[in-house]
């Protein structure tokens with residue numbers, strides 16, 4: 001059985017203090033805007049970046065790799081759960097959507 | 101109602117101080133998340149999709165006005181000015197900051213509240229009939245026993261690491277409003293042949309991945325045997341319950357795998373050992389607790405004003421038809437206040453609404469409030485002569501929706517708008533159904549109907565016991581909604597039947613509309629409820645309404 005080709009990912013987690021969604025940038029910062037995140041196209045790099053994220057337990061919680069795709073605006077989510085994490089809940093204008 | 105004694109107060113204060121230190125150590129890096137997570141969960145603190153969430157216990161759903169005021173203050177000071185009431189009679193705050201949580205817990209402690217054992221593999225908040233102490237059909241108020249169970253289970257050293265979470269519900273009425281058959285232990289007060297009150301003990305009920313209607317393990321348990329008997333059940337489960345597989349760890353699976361007979365034998369044996377150890381202290385304690393739940397001083401007054409107002413004011417009449425229930429005291433009513441305004445989030449109340457409710461409870465309701473598992477607020481003791489004034493105030497604050505028990509009185513869990521475990525959203529589906537049927541002006545025509553929505557298989561929205569249940573799933577990266585029909589959460593508890601393939605987010609509301617149109621079409625009379633019709637005719641006509649293309653293909 002052939003392995004499935006690697007699909008692009010971003011590293012994401014929740015902020016320890018605020019609890020909200022954050023994404024890892026290519027310069028090792030955490031951003032609240034997924035479009036500023038590092039889009040990872042290589043599996044080995046993805047693992048490496050995830051380990052880096054997991055080595056920051058005092059900044060973020062629960063880091064994982066999330067499917068993502070390139071867009072004109074930088075990385076964008078592909079799954080609805082990840083889309084909601086970039087926005088906030090649908091019943092109130094709370095969370096990230098409140099800031100824009 | 102129960103007020104904390106020095107022991108309770110000290111316990112909460114110490115526990116909060118401990119947790120404050122744990123939060124500090126997490127923030128300064130001396131505790132890892134793996135170390136901290138079990139500690140925060142023990143104190144009701146979750147990490148959700150967009151923020152932390154604090155789940156506060158409202159034991160057996162009972163609150164006084166100062167507690168409700170405090171919940172409002174906490175919402176304003178540390179959250180976004182609202183709270184979400186859940187199907188387990190808890191309140192959840194969706195936006196706390198980690199560093200603020202210890203202050204929130206201290207604030208709760210000031211009014212005798214806490215968030216302990218609202219999570220983890222422990223005995224959770226004991227739930228009860230929300231009409232307890234007021235219902236006309238009640239044998240006895242179940243809350244003293246619920247409080248006894250709370251005290252016994254809180255921090256019980258033997259039961260802090262059960263195979264899985266453990267939920268107990270209790271009702272004092274033959275009409276089950278506490279979904280006792282969907283709990284690990286359900287207690288239903290009954291009378292024996294000698295007319296003595298006691299409990300029917302139900303075990304191994306539960307929803308979630310494997311929905312099971314609980315089974316009667318003892319059909320009559322004398323009142324004074326309750327604590328040792330419950331301890332016997334939990335203790336047998338603690339030894340026998342599976343710890344190797346999370347999905348097989350609940351007592352419903354233990355009962356299924358071992359058989360009710362074997363469980364009963366083991367429980368009776370353990371009960372025999374434990375019974376002598378309970379030499380009356382629990383009954384002493386219970387009688388002290390009972391004294392604190394003495395009924396309020398009901399007053400006698402004329403209800404002529406109420407009758408006149410009903411006759412003159414159609415909106416008030418409609419509200420009193422749906423939102424009032426029979427009270428045991430003459431001249432009184434139980435008022436259900438809907439947190440389901442059409443298009444609003446089921447179970448959410450703003451801090452302003454909470455304060456209005458607290459004030460009404462204090463002024464007109466003998467200082468008592470209840471939270472129902474159906475995510476509404478109850479004022480259990482209101483004299484009918486006060487109802488016109490009460491109604492006017494409720495209306496001014498968006499709290500006078502006349503829909504209790506109707507199609508828009510929907511239970512919905514937070515779903516993927518908040519919950520990290522969700523597979524789809526549930527709140528928008530509830531909002532759209534309620535809005536749609538309000539537009540159609542069909543709600544009262546349809547009559548009694550319970551729609552319940554969960555955002556994943558964990559079934560916090562009780563979808564299995566909804567007359568119409570909706571389960572949100574992730575099907576290949578798209579939200580998909582599966583319908584179950586004929587569920588029932590009362591004394592005639594039934595798990596709903598799956599109707600067929602799921603519907604997309606766009607299709608689900610029209611599908612529900614077709615379902616209800618079919619019911620209106622085939623019901624025998626105006627008085628035959630949706631559930632009764634379903635029981636009479638079964639799935640086929642509803643299936644035909646849900647999947648018309650399939651029907652057409654079969655006919656061709």
Ligand code: SF4
Pocket residue numbers: 513514515516519520521522523554555556557558559560561
């Ligand atoms: S049913 Fe699922 S989505 Fe809904 S609150 Fe429970 S765990 Fe979350």
